[in-house]
Amino acid sequence: MASVKRWGKNTLAIPENAPPSITTGEYFQSFSKGFKEPIGPIRRYLISLFPIIQWLPRYNFGWLSGDLIAGLTVGLVLVPQGMSYAVIATLPPEYGLYSSFVGVTIYCLFATSKDVSIGPVAVMSLTVAQIIRHVEEKFPGQFEGPEIATILAFTCGFIVLGIGLLRLGWLVEFIPLPAVSGFMTGSAISIVAGQVPGLMGITGFDTRAPTYRVIINTLKGLPRTKLDAAWGLTGLVCLYAIRFACEYFSKRYPRKARMWFFISVLRNGFVVIVLTLAAWLYTRDKRGPDGNYPIRILKDVPRGFKHVRQPRIDADVLGAVGSQLPVATIILLLEHIAISKSFGRINGYTIDPNQELIAIGVTNTIGSVFGAYPATGSFSRSALKAKSGVRTPIAGIFTAVIIIVALYGLTDAFYWIPTGGLSAVIIHAVADLVTPPDQVFTFWRVSPLEFIIWLAAVLVTVFTNIENGIYTSVAASLVLLLLRITHPRGSLLGKVVVRDNAKGEDSERTVFVPLEKGTHNQRIQVVPPSPGIVIYRHEESYVYPNSWVFNTTLVSWAKGNTKRGQDMRNVLLSDRPWNEPCRRDGSDPNAERNASMPPLLAVVLDFSSISQIDTTSVQSLIDTRKELERWAGHSVEFHFASILSPWIHRALVAGGFGTGTYPPNHELAPIIPEYRDDSSGSVHTVTHELVATGDNKSKFKSTDPDFDTIVSQDTPFFHVDLIAAVRAAERNAMNNQV
The missing domain is CATH 3.30.750.24 (STAS domain)
Structure with missing residues (x-):
């Protein structure tokens, strides 16, 4: 007899003849608990908006050392990356520093992840460039790129903030990892293709055209390579040489692996400094009558926060940006949630997706006051932050200090940074976003249909634009989900x-x-x-x-x-159902x-x-x-x-x-209803x-x-x-x- 033993009052056994189904009253009672005592849930909700309140009272000097090292390390990487990503967004380089400062400063107040570093990222920067181009084509000469980017940051931030406050972060779960990987790979290929002309000093065509056209035009323009390639190619080779050398020596001398790690981390800053010094030595006395130098350099970078003001929300810009908001919002959501979840899983803690959306929503909304463009979590800097031994989100404050020092003390040196060197930094950073072949093969082994989604996202992004790539991957993922629901095993x-x-x-x-x-x-x-x-x-x-x-x-x-x-043998042909197969003589072929x-x-x-x-x-x-x-x-x-x-x-x-x-x-x-029989019969x-x-x-x-x-x-x-x-x-x- 399959039965269960009673143990006093706390028994799981169902009393004899009692129906085990739940009642309607019990169902609605589970929803009414919060309405009977609303103060508790409201208080917990408000406290949850500021996770820093829970852990800041326990902050100690043991955490401080890890946060200090991680924050300074990320800051040294973020300064050249921030300016480089602003170049991708077709904005002046200082806007990348504005976004970097606001991202790392505001995020620590709302974060549930200690590892994530918010700031400019490659894919979002490429999207901003495409949106700026879209608005400029619709309203030629009426709006400047920074103004459009600031409005985009405010609008996207407000939308994401609303999604987080309404606890709708579960919507992100409808987009699987292969889809995210697909448009990230396609975007990385597009960014690299767009930076190769700057690396080689090739001009004369639109680098924001579809990726395949940029690649074709770059190959055609190789005979027009200029002196910028000496800085660009040298910087790119040095970045990879330092990286591979540090990886080799860390394996060869494991006791000094941490030293080689930090040497590798600082390679971006080291290469930019050397290339800047070389550019200054070569070009300082060679300014032409038109104000140009033999190679392209960054030139003036305003000191401090020169663009702090209330964002001017123009109705025309909002109308033009409206069609582009879904893709920008999806990137903010997906990239950040994917990063925060990954590092939470690796390092043994749980993030709150809704709170993370609130964090990036507040960051971008406030960032619009500082002239920042949309920012979200960065794969490379978050990994660097985790490997540097970060302990709490306070590390972002130390990163912000580095950016302040750069904005107020190093802008004169930024004047001589060669743009070819920035292109080398971009290509080196973005190349890691391309999905490696072994992971692509894993997609194929686990689910061939998801591999097709990944491949479609890459191809559509390369042959059209990132917007179509994202929509393709999202739509294909939803279709696959519906197929799995409607055709279950x-x-x-x-x-x-x-x-x-x-x-x-x-x-x-x-x-x-x-x-x-x-x-x-x-x-x-x-x-x-x-x-x-x-x-x-x-x-x-x-x-x-x-x-x-x-x-x-x-x-x-x-x-x-x-x-x-x-028995159909005695049934007349005229009495047979019209859709039942039988012979002309009325005999059953399956008798x-x-x-x-x-x-x-x-x-x-x-x-x-x-x-x-x-x-x-x-x-x-x-x-x-x-x-x-x-x-x-x-x-x-x-x-x-x-x-x-x-x-x-x-x-x-x-x-x-x-x-x-x-x-x-x-x-x-x-x-x-006319065919409904009386069930009481x-x-x-x-x-x-x-x-x-x-x-x-x-x-x-x-x-x-x-x-x-x-x-x-x-x-x-x-x-x-x-x-x-x-x-x-x-x-x-x-x-x-x-």
């Missing part, structure tokens, strides 16, 4: 007896595996169920998009493997095969993988029962195993399942005798006051597990045949 099951050789014959047990090959050891012989019984497992929630799967699978199996109840088939007796459904059910699916199950009984010519038992939710129990009982008694023409959700009863089957015993009542059956005896066709359900179906079928 389901299996007809058979039995296998397994044995633990170490324990002998007493360890034998029955398990159910799919009948089709390829899902288990091919040497194992799977025994089909008893004739006339079908066992089916649905591997997805049973809801309206996929309710047709049950009907199609079960009816097709019944018509192909069981006997038709009505011989039908005579050798067993009758359909029972259907056993494994609900262990089903967590949701709805009205449409229950009605579909009712229709399936009717169609099977029409085929069989008699009542067919429906047994259900492993119903985990009380709402599923309640829904099935409402559909007439579980008890063995239901109206013959019961309609749960009739589309045509005749009642259809399953005529098979119910016998004791372990968890349900319709004629058995426990005499032991310490035990109760797990499943209510009011629903004898609901079973605690699949073994009990199959045993009940087989025994009832045997008794019926006898």
Whole structure:
């Protein structure tokens, strides 16, 4: 007897004859708790907006050392990167420093991740450049790039802030990792292609055109390479040489691995300093009458925060930017959440996606006052921050100090930075965003369809633009999700007896595996169920998009493997259904095969993988029962195993399942009311005798006051597990045949 022992008041046993389904009052009561005592939830919500309140009182000098090292290290990398990414966004370099300062300063107040570094990033910078170009084409000469970028930062920040405050961060989960990887790879290729002309000093064509055109024009322009290549190529070679050398020596001398790590980290700053010094020595006395130098240099970078003011929100710009807001918002959401989740998983803490959205929303909204353009989490700087031993988000304050020093003390030196050197820094940083071949192969091994999504995102981004690449990947991912929901996996099951050789014959047990090959050891012989019984497992929630799967699978199996109840040999051709295949003389082409088939007796459904059910699916199950009984010519038992939710129990009982008694023409959700029969009329009863089957015993009542059956005896066709359900179906079928 499958039962459960009572242990005082805290028992999980269901009292005898008590329905296990949840009541409507209990359901709505779970939502009303917060309304009865609103002060507590509101207080917790407000405190959750500022996570720094929870950990700042415990701050100590042990954390300070790690934060100081990590903050300064990231700052030394962020200064050249920030100016470089501003170049990608077609903005003056100081705007990259503004975005960097606001990002690292504001984020520490709202962060739930200690590792993430917010600031300018390559993909967002490329998107900003495309949006600026879009607005300038629509309103030529009316708005400047920084003004457009500031409005974009304010608008996107406000939207993301609203999503976070409304706790809608779960929307990000609809976009899978291959889609993110796809448009990141395509964007990285586009950025690298757009920076190669600057690296080589090649001019004369639009570097913001589709990537494939930029590549073609760059190859055509190689004969026009200028002296800038001496700085650009030298810087790029040095960056990779230092990186590979540090990786080699850290493996060769593991005791000094941390020293080599920091040397590698500082390679960007070191190369920029050397190239700047070389550019100054070469060009200081060679300014032409037109004000230009032999090589392109950065020139004037305003000292301090020269653009702090209230952002001017222009209606025309908002209207032009409106069509571009979805792609910019998606990038802010995806890149940051993907980074924060990854580092939380690696370093053993949990981030709050909604709070992270609030953080970047506030950062960009406030950043618009400082003239910043949209900023989000950076892959490379976050990894650097984590490897440097960061302990808390306070490290961002030390990074902000480095940026302040750069803005107020180093702007004169920034004048001589060669643009070829900045292009080298960009290419070196962005190349790491390209998905490596082994990871692409993993996409293919895990899910070929997701690999196709990744490839489509890359190709569309390269041959059109990043906006189309993102929309393609997101749309393809949603289509794949719908396909998986509407076409779930389901299996007809058979039995296998397994044995633990170490324990002998007493360890034998029955398990159910799919009948089709390829899902288990091919040497194992799977025994089909008893004739006339079908066992089916649905591997997805049973809801309206996929309710047709049950009907199609079960009816097709019944018509192909069981006997038709009505003998069609004596039925006139004029009385045959119009859609039933038969010969011109009225004979049944399947008569011989039908005579050798067993009758359909029972259907056993494994609900262990089903967590949701709805009205449409229950009605579909009712229709399936009717169609099977029409085929069989008699009542067919429906047994259900492993119903985990009380709402599923309640829904099935409402559909007439579980008890063995239901109206013959019961309609749960009739589309045509005129055809709805009165359910209070005749009642259809399953005529098979119910016998004791372990968890349900319709004629058995426990005499032991310490035990109760797990499943209510009011629903004898609901079973605690699949073994009990199959045993009940087989025994009832045997008794019926006898």
